[in-house]
Amino acid sequence: MKLLIVESPGKVKKIQGFLGSGWRVEASVGHVRDLPLYDMGVSPPNFRPSYAPTERGKSVLAKLASAVKSADSVFLAMDPDREGEAIAWHLEDALRLENPGRITFSEITEKAVKMALEHPRALDRNLVAAQEGRRVLDRLVGYMVSVPLSRAIGGKKSAGRVQSPALRLVVEREREIRAFKMTTHYGVELVFDALDNITPGWKANWLAKAWLGPGQEYLLEKEKAVRVAAMRRVKVLACQDTETKAVPPAPFTTSTLQQAASNSLKLSPKKTMEAAQRLYEAGHITYMRTDSPNISEEAVAEIREYCRNSNWPVVATPRRWKSKAGAQEAHEAIRPTHIEVEEAGDTDSEKALYTMIRLRTLASQLEDAVFAVRTALLQGEDIEGRMPEFEAKGRTLVRPGWKMVMAADQTEDGEEEADNPVPQLNAGSLLTVGGGKVVTHKTKAPPRYTEATLVKALEGRGIGRPSTYAAILENILGRGYVRLEKRALAATADGEAVVDALMGRFAFLEFSFTKELEDDLDAIAEGRTGYIDVMRKMHHCLEQELGLFQAATVTPCPDCGKPLRRIVRAPGKNGQGGYDFWGCSGYPDCPATFADNGGKPGHRLEKREKPPLSTHKCPECGKPLAHRTKDGPGAYNFWGCSGFPNCKVTFQDDNGKPEGAE
Structure with a gap:
């Protein structure tokens, strides 16, 4: 029995049907391992990541290990990009596979799958290193910068290697609009x-x-x-x-597909990629993560023949488009696998997206x-x-x-x-x-970015790659740094505070620096530079910048010398429960607190007596609950566990008793 492992469960049934008996098709369900959740997982000088199975990955690996035992040979058919190559390597390493066959195909058709199986190759270690480099660079920035950033401006804040430059674009546009004077x-x-x-x-x-x-x-x-x-x-x-x-416009790349779907179908980049993924897995379109605007010669010939049979004006010489600077992937543009199929997809979004892809593909080989x-x-x-x-x-x-x-x-x-x-x-x-x-x-102010125009701006500056645009948008929206207003992206106060704190202090906020890092990752993928060299360069830069950042933003506690941190909580819907003050990062060993004075620690706050312990017990840890109250600005009235901060259980006050507690 031969074992073929793919990424998505959506591909299994279709490919199993192509291969028949003698084959078993299983899915990894994406990544099976990642960096640890609560630890950076990578350190100098070699920056070798420490991986752990994901929660889902544990059961997937157990199932695949059982399948491997009964297999004569194993083939890894992850997606044809860096991410897919990395998933294949994780499977090879975790399952201890010896010389698995790595195959790729850009369309899920019987012909493409069987042809790929006839020409397996070894894993491309350079592609694996490039993906690992992206993951580690993102982890370095996130772990090294986010805590000092949060301490400096209050609340739980995060920085990201590509997330922050994208946020900067939105913030700067918002300020251009604010400063605009109509003529x-x-x-x-x-x-x-x-x-x-x-x-x-x-x-x-x-x-x-x-x-x-x-x-x-x-x-x-x-x-x-x-x-x-x-x-x-x-x-x-x-x-x-x-x-x-x-x-005519070129056939779709990932970026142009997201832009067109946003403008024409009102789909977000995330929804667009989800619909495209389903179309790809069902065998209707070619692989949807690509920055090439050209399609294969074989497909061009089929498209031109279809257009001639439809009595459409076919251009004399097949069209080719120049790829944008920095285009890296080898797969073709997004096109239908069978150009004669006029409608495909299960949902309205999938059908509309397929139609858009098909018509653009046909138009690409017609006359001006x-x-x-x-x-x-x-x-x-x-x-x-x-x-x-x-x-x-x-x-x-x-x-x-x-x-x-x-x-x-x-x-x-x-x-x-x-x-x-x-x-x-x-x-x-x-x-x-x-x-x-x-x-x-x-005169009109420059328009706010939409999701489509922000993707276009990121691509134009070389920030991110086809597989990352949707995730970048999801991050800045999900963290509350940007909000959607009638399909336009508006920066929030938190988003502006993050950019202000980072700007001029960290190189990864600079568009040229971010593009150079993307170029470095491309160089790793092509074997022109080494993984460790790129990681060391970024780590050294971050260490120097963090030293200057903390010197400028950290105030030592006068009692113990540990850094003070700003603690911010917005008021609830009733206007109560909000606060903004500075506390020692050594709490609870050092309980010193200070008022906020324009973003800096102000006068020392009076030490409040600890509330008496009640007879009510915490349902989580069994310690007594305490009734915590404060009048005046920032007033609050609730019950909390006396085991705080180790136990953070709280209850609303119900006429002098903790609501719902025993």
């Missing part, structure tokens, strides 16, 4: 009646730039616009016909869309020695090309240019203006 400026639009009862009404816009004063960006004087709008006769200076072409463009330059009558000029531009689709199958590129969140049927005009002829109107414009 009202003016333009003029002339409207012309139908010409010879053939051409419907058309428009021309005033070219106001020549009327601006030194340093002016906009026309601010409305009276000038009013005089120009009163123009009723204009002369044609020129009329030119040209042609423009629009190429061709537009006829007519541009007319008009001149008005003299106004105080100056002749205002106007431009009328119209565009008409003459050959739809790829637009036969899709209207626009869904990754662009904008409107199509409106038609303006400018007639054929002769230079020197005079035209009568049907009407003129002053158009009032107001």
Whole structure:
């Protein structure tokens, strides 16, 4: 019996059906081991991680170990990326496999799976090291920086190697919006009646730039616009016909799929990837984590043949797209596995996503869309020695090309240019203006990021990789550093506080530094640099920065010398129970507390007498409960275990008794 281990249980039944008897297909259900939960799990000088089975991984490994015992040979078919390579290595190591066959396929079809099994390879240790490097770098930043950060600004706060730069983008955009000052400026639009009862009404816009004063960006004087709008006769200076072409968008990468799904289907990156995962596991699309915009030559040939049979205009030479700088993965763009299948997926989201992927794939091999463009330059009558000029531009689709199958590129969140049927005009002829109107414009603040535009910004700066975008967004939203307001990302006070505390003190907040680290991970994957060298560089940088950060933010306790930490709790819904003060990190051995004074420790707070112990027992540890009360600002009234901080059980007060306690 041969054993094939895949990642997802969703693939098992389908692949088992391809292979039949003599094979057993099992799933690892993703990662089976990880760094420990309550310990950093990695330390200098070699930075070798200490792994432990995950809670789910324990039972999975036990089941797989039993399957391995009865197998003649074992094949590892994890996903074709760094994460998949790392999962395969963890299985090899944990199950003590000897020379397992590593196979990959970018589509779950019988042909692809069987072809992969004919060409197994050894595990790629460089890819494993690159994934391990990402995990360790994230752990170093999270463990080394989060505690000092929390101590400095209060509450439980976290820093992240890619999470924090992403948060910085949102915070800086929020502040740009806050600082924005609106400018009202003016333009003029002339409207012309139908010409010879053939051409419907058309428009021309005033070219106001020549009327601006030194340093002016906009026309601010409305009276000038009013005089120009009163123009009723204009002369044609020129009329030119040209042609423009629009190429189809490239097939989807992970990033562009998330952007298009957000704009067109209103799906979050997380929901998009979940739906794409299900489509992939069901065999409908190729692997959905990729930064390549190109598809295989075999698939291109099939797509072009399908388009010809549909009588669509196929481009003469198969299209290829240039990958973005830093593109790393070898798999092709996201496409249907069977282009002739028009509908796939179980849910509405899956069906809509599949349709979007399919149409974009088809469009990629069709001819350009061709537009006829007519541009007319008009001149008005003299106004105080100056002749205002106007431009009328119209565009008409003459050959739809790829637009036969899709209207626009869904990754662009904008409107199509409106038609303006400018007639054929002769230079020197005079035209009568049907009407003129002053158009009032107001400058707009830069828009808040949406999930789609933040993914685009991260990709453009080289922050993160295809597999990480959804997790980055989930982190900053889940930690309350950013909130969603009508699909836009708004920074919270906590998010701003985190960025302010880190900015200028830690290099991982700098976009260029973060990109360089991503490049270092790519270099590890390609065998151009070593894992330990990259880890040591980051660790050394963090140690130096942490020393300076703590020197600037740590106040020693005057009683014992240990660092003071800010302790913040927001008021409850009833407005009670909130507090903000500084306490010694040596508590309970050192109970010193100090008032908060603008983010710094202030005067010493009076030591309160410990509340008397009651006869009510803590249901968790059996120690007596104590009734804790305080009047005035930050008032509270509750019952807590006398074993605090080791036991944190609390109860609401119910007329002088702990509610629900014995």
